[in-house]
Amino acid sequence: MPILLIAIVAMLVQQTIASAAKVGLPALFPALAEELNFDAEYVLVYTWIYAVVGVVVMMGCGGAIRRWGALRTSQAGCVLMAAGLSTAAILANPWFVVPALGLAAILNSTGTMVATPASSQILARYAPPKWAPLVFSIKQTGVPAGIAIAGIILAPLAVTYGWRAAALGLAGVCLVVGLLLQPMRAEFDQDRDPNARPHARDFTSSVREVLAKWELRGLALGCFTFVGMQTLFTDFTITYLHETLNYDLATAGATLGIATLMAVPARIFWGWIGSTVIKPRHLLAGMALIMAISTTAMGAFDESWSQHAVLAVTAAVSLSVLSWHGVLLSETARLAPAGEAGRVTGGVLAFGAAGQIVFPLLFGLGHLVGGYAVAFAAIGAPAVLVGLVLLMPDRTPASGST
Numbered sequence: 001m002p003i004l005l006i007a008i009v010a011m012l013v014q015q016t017i018a019s020a021a022k023v024g025l026p027a028l029f030p031a032l033a034e035e036l037n038f039d040a041e042y043v044l045v046y047t048w049i050y051a052v053v054g055v056v057v058m059m060g061c062g063g064a065i066r067r068w069g070a071l072r073t074s075q076a077g078c079v080l081m082a083a084g085l086s087t088a089a090i091l092a093n094p095w096f097v098v099p100a101l102g103l104a105a106i107l108n109s110t111g112t113m114v115a116t117p118a119s120s121q122i123l124a125r126y127a128p129p130k131w132a133p134l135v136f137s138i139k140q141t142g143v144p145a146g147i148a149i150a151g152i153i154l155a156p157l158a159v160t161y162g163w164r165a166a167a168l169g170l171a172g173v174c175l176v177v178g179l180l181l182q183p184m185r186a187e188f189d190q191d192r193d194p195n196a197r198p199h200a201r202d203f204t205s206s207v208r209e210v211l212a213k214w215e216l217r218g219l220a221l222g223c224f225t226f227v228g229m230q231t232l233f234t235d236f237t238i239t240y241l242h243e244t245l246n247y248d249l250a251t252a253g254a255t256l257g258i259a260t261l262m263a264v265p266a267r268i269f270w271g272w273i274g275s276t277v278i279k280p281r282h283l284l285a286g287m288a289l290i291m292a293i294s295t296t297a298m299g300a301f302d303e304s305w306s307q308h309a310v311l312a313v314t315a316a317v318s319l320s321v322l323s324w325h326g327v328l329l330s331e332t333a334r335l336a337p338a339g340e341a342g343r344v345t346g347g348v349l350a351f352g353a354a355g356q357i358v359f360p361l362l363f364g365l366g367h368l369v370g371g372y373a374v375a376f377a378a379i380g381a382p383a384v385l386v387g388l389v390l391l392m393p394d395r396t397p398a399s400g401s402t
Contacts, residue, residue: 003187004126004135010184011119011139014074017177018115019146020154021081021108022050024170025088025101026235027150027256030242030249031163032088036097044360046105047235051356053109058350061114062206062343067196069189070121070342071181073114078178080111085171089164111174116329116349121342122188124333132333133280137271137326144263144322147234151257155238156250191339206347215281215335216344218389219328220351222284225382226328227352228359229295230321232379234260236363237314244372245303245310255307259314263322274327281390283327288387290320292380299376 025032029043065073084107091100119139127135157166210216234256241252270287274280294316301310329345336344359379366378 006184007122007126007188008135008138010181010188011122012142013177014078014181015115015119015139015142016146016149017142017174018077018081018112019143020149020170021085021146021174022112023147023150023234024085024154024167025104025108027155027238027253028158028163028166030239030252031155031158032092035163036092036094038097043235043239044364046101047231048357048360049102049105050109051231051353051360053106054113054353054356055350057110057113058117058346058353059204059207061117061346062340063196064114065118065121065342065346066193069185069192070118071185071188072192074118075178075181075185077111077114077118078174078181080107082111082171082174082178084108084111085167085174089167089171113349113353116325117342117346120329120333120345124336124341125191127330129334131275132330133274133327134268134271135326136330136333137267137274140325140329141264141267143325144260144267144318147260147322148257148264151238151253151255151260153257155253155257159250206343207350209344210347210351213335216332216348218281218392219284219332219335220348221389222288222324222328222386223348223352224355224358225288225386226291226321226324226355227349228355228362229291229379229383231356232359232363233295233317233321240298240301240372241310244301245305251307255311255314259311259318260322262315263318266319266323267326270323271326271330274330280327280331284324284331285387285390287320287324287327288383288390290316292383292387294320295380295383296377299371299373301372 026043026046029046033039033042061073064076068076084104087107088101088104091103093100120136123135123139124132154166154170157169210220237256238249238252241247241255242249245252247255270283274283278286294313297313298317301313328348332345332348333341362378363375366375
């Protein structure tokens with residue numbers, strides 16, 4: 001089997017389980033909140049803790065990838081994801097719910113956040129430059145696939161067997177995936193430097209390099225906005241439909257899951273477009289404008305909307321907010337110095353993790369001012385700015401290659 005194909009399949013599986021673990025607990029929050037008697041909308045607090053940790057992980061993961069290798073870093077991430085899910089399932093109770101979920105968020109964020117920089121480091125070595133947007137997009141279909149697993153499988157399992165059993169089952173799958181990656185370590189980690197040592201400067205060097213180049217700054221702004229919007233869509237949609245439209249947990253989960261599945265072929269389509277028809281930056285600009293319009297439309301949901309209309313809007317959000325990753329990541333890898341794709345990707349994604357901190361606050365402020373209509377409009381507006389920035393001409397040539 002060609003090594004590129006092995007790399008794509010392995011990283012696709014890794015990305016899928018990381019995505020499922022990321023949204024797994026938020027998807028279970030309505031059931032968790034009902035059992036422990038607290039407001040399900042506190043999922044936004046979990047998301048905020050997760051994002052704060054994510055900024056630190058993204059800034060510093062380059063040193064770990066250099067020292068232990070991208071594949072080993074991915075395996076460590078699987079173990080941490082399992083630990084986070086298990087912590088919530090075993091320790092959460094009415095007297096210990098806040099520290100249990102806080103610890104779960106820290107472990108889960110650390111585990112899931114290393115997945116994309118590590119996989120970018122591996123794919124950047126094997127993907128032909130022309131087809132990099134398509135290759136990265138295929139790998140990134142694991143994100144909507146993982147979200148779909150959380151919505152279509154995990155939520156109904158929680159209804160049948162309880163949210164704790166569902167979380168523990170997902171934790172077990174994380175461990176299995178980590179083990180299945182082991183035979184590929186010799187090949188994928190041959191570029192690691194055993195003598196390298198993670199250093200405190202790892203947390204700033206990648207971000208400084210991103211800020212020093214105009215093209216990377218534009219991608220960082222896009223990542224900041226897109227990840228912020230994506231986080232609210234994936235982590236809050238089930239709760240939003242449950243609380244606002246009175247959908248039961250299974251129906252809300254299925255709505256998100258079906259819409260999310262549409263992003264799987266969409267990512268491949270956008271990757272092909274970015275490889276053959278339109279410059280990746282210009283494609284991202286167009287997608288940003290679609291995000292702004294479709295996300296704003298979500299704020300208009302009320303009980304007069306049919307399920308088909310709700311699904312149509314959530315699908316439009318999914319086709320943009322959940323479908324940009326491969327194009328942006330391949331462009332980031334193209335602009336990175338040779339052999340540094342993982343580190344620079346971590347720097348760009350650190351801004352995305354920061355978006356996970358800011359956008360829930362922006363959403364909450366909008367809701368306080370004018371309800372969900374203003375809240376969704378508030379998180380959609382920055383995407384318009386991103387679209388304009390990404391349409392500006394490039395100022396410098398790429399310094400690296402994929």
